[in-house]
Amino acid sequence: MRNLGAAPLWSLGFRPFFLAGAGFAALAVAIWALWLYGRLPGAQPLGGMLAWHRHEMPFGFAGAVVAGFLLTAVPNWTGRPGVRGWSLIGLFAVWLVGRLAWWLPLGPTGLLLMQAPFLPLLAVLLGCDLIAAGKRENYPILLVLALLTVCQWLTLAGMASDDVGLQRRGVLAALWLIAALMSVIGGRVIPFFIQRGLNRPAASQSYPRQTQTLLVASMLVALCVAAGGNDQPRVWLAALYLLISGLHLVRLWRWHDKDLWRVPLLWSLYVAYAWLLVAAAAMALWHAGWIAQQSLATHALAVGGVGGLILAMIARVSLGHTGRPLTPSKTVVIAFGLIVLAALSRVLLVPISALGLGVSATLWCLAFALFVGRYAGWLLGPRR
Template sequence: MQVIDRRKAMSIPPLLRLGFRPFFLAGALFAAIAVPLWILALQGVTGWQPSGGWLAWHRHELVFGFGLAIIAGFLLTAVQTWTGLPGLSGKPLAALALLWLGARAGWLAGTPALPLLVLELIFPVVVALVMARMLFAVRQKKNYPVVAVLILLALADGLSMLGLLRGDDGLQRQGVLAGVWLIAAMLGLIGGRVIPFFTQRGVGRVEAFAPIVWLDRALLIGAPLVAILYAAGLGLTASLPVGVLFALLGIGHLVRLARWQDKRLWRVPLLWSLHLAYAWLAVACLGMAAWNFGWVASPSPATHALNVGAMGGLILAMIARVSLGHTGRPLQPPRAMIAAFILLQLGTLARVLLVEFWPVGSLHLAATCWAIAFGLFVIFYAPMLCRTRADGHPG
């Protein structure tokens, strides 16, 4: 609030005053629509094909459509606090949001691969450049890893789009899986900062949760290393060394989670939703280790533990809390969001544990839970995101 011109800020439409507003709303709405659309496509009732086909669309858009939109909204908001410089707002923010929306529409409209590649890559590159410009301007070295992960995400997106351009399903899959684990790296990086902080504040704890610096650094390096292995095509078949890497990552996340525990957090929905979602990140890593060790037949349950439980769960919990704080409201979510958090967990359990025994039903149950959870966020948070702050401040 101290780094912006109040009069100028208040003249901007509320939806465009900070990055979290358009991207949280658009990302959640896209999540609520895209998964049911995928289910309809599986049933053959959609009547058209997006670029590359429905499978290519589904696996790409969860990561680079939905996931990257929410990450952009969070980072473009947080960077103003980190640097003391004005964040992106107004027409530049609207233009960036339209770039994201254009790529989503381009995929669904069946745009040819080459123009779609250009349209798709502009968004992550611009987000990385904006973050780099602001962080480098104040030499804030502790957040440089954020820029590095964003650049790697843009490269992974480029690899997946190159696969689409060449009609190479394997190459596209390598890019998407690399993107998935780069999202995991970002979840670990941001979650490792905000979950203990939110927990301390939420339960009224006096002392902070002291980080284990070497563990934080190891986890920050480990997930991008997995992503690089996938991008190189080295993680697509089971491998003992890769299994060991995943096992170490899973154990590291569990150690972190155990150190953040406080029995009072289980009475606060904005906290237990974060902790349960972070637990799915550890489950995903350990599940991938089990597959690489040959203990389970498929990596799919672990991948969906990451995509649905960790990414979906952490995103839903984070945007529910951040939206309240940044719109000047008490940190008490609408009661419907408790149902949303529970539905997201039920959907994850269905997609990860029931699919082998109840393949079609569990898929439909998981999709329904996911869509309702994000739909509830849209219904109850859209008015907050589209209106001025409750306390009258800009932002």
């Protein structure tokens, strides 16, 4: 037990949270799909399978990967050692308990108590380092984590009170907050990765106002969703979503380099980020009354944007931080392709075929299972 805290797995936050997050992504969607097609009889989680699925994808899966990335990035930003050893084990245990709590006879209050600590603890641990280092430019990340916590409480309160509308608003608001966080992080790292990956000269402009506008607009969307403003089409919200999609389009145009399409670690990020544009544009069209199903826009964001960016990011970050060449194996390149096909199936195939959900879920599970199978040994073992 004394040596447990010194194991490579607990040396930096990306190791346990990327591995567990990717594994949970495959397992959770497999459970959801099997239940959806009537292949999973027996006990259900507290609140039912739909409530579990809605909560666990943003707060369980995405929450784990966000934690792993930030726990790895903040030490680089601040020059401080970061969370590791037994402190990291404790934080991971809080996340794991939250996943298991759904299947225990706790009742709504017990479930809330088991779920509530993770995001606030993460924010406190990150905040201590950011404040100590005076990194004020990163304080908005703490604000997003605080708002995510509120969204989680709304979601769980909706489940406890059997208020499906409140539960749904909390989940969708959280999804757009995660997109906001990925916009901020993506705006920092994607141009850097492209520049390094293609040996291009460093960009002369960082466009901080564009990033700030995108963050504020995305947070406004999340607040409107949480307040119920997204329940019915509204023209002014269409304009806000259109602004967000336009900012994403400008970014993609500035980042584009024809040679990125020959580098899997770059095109996977670029394509995944493009799904953020697609999702925002589709939401604008829904609010304008031009498309019928809001869920298609939501899943373009969830599967293509969040899922795609997470898979591409954890693949790249894990290679760099375990000391391996930035060249993914063919297995992982296949996983990049599968997640794109999963998103396309969820958005384009579902409206015309009852098999669309099953196809999308299968492709998603295969993509993350391939990542786990290829990277597990590296994440568990020492740095090269």
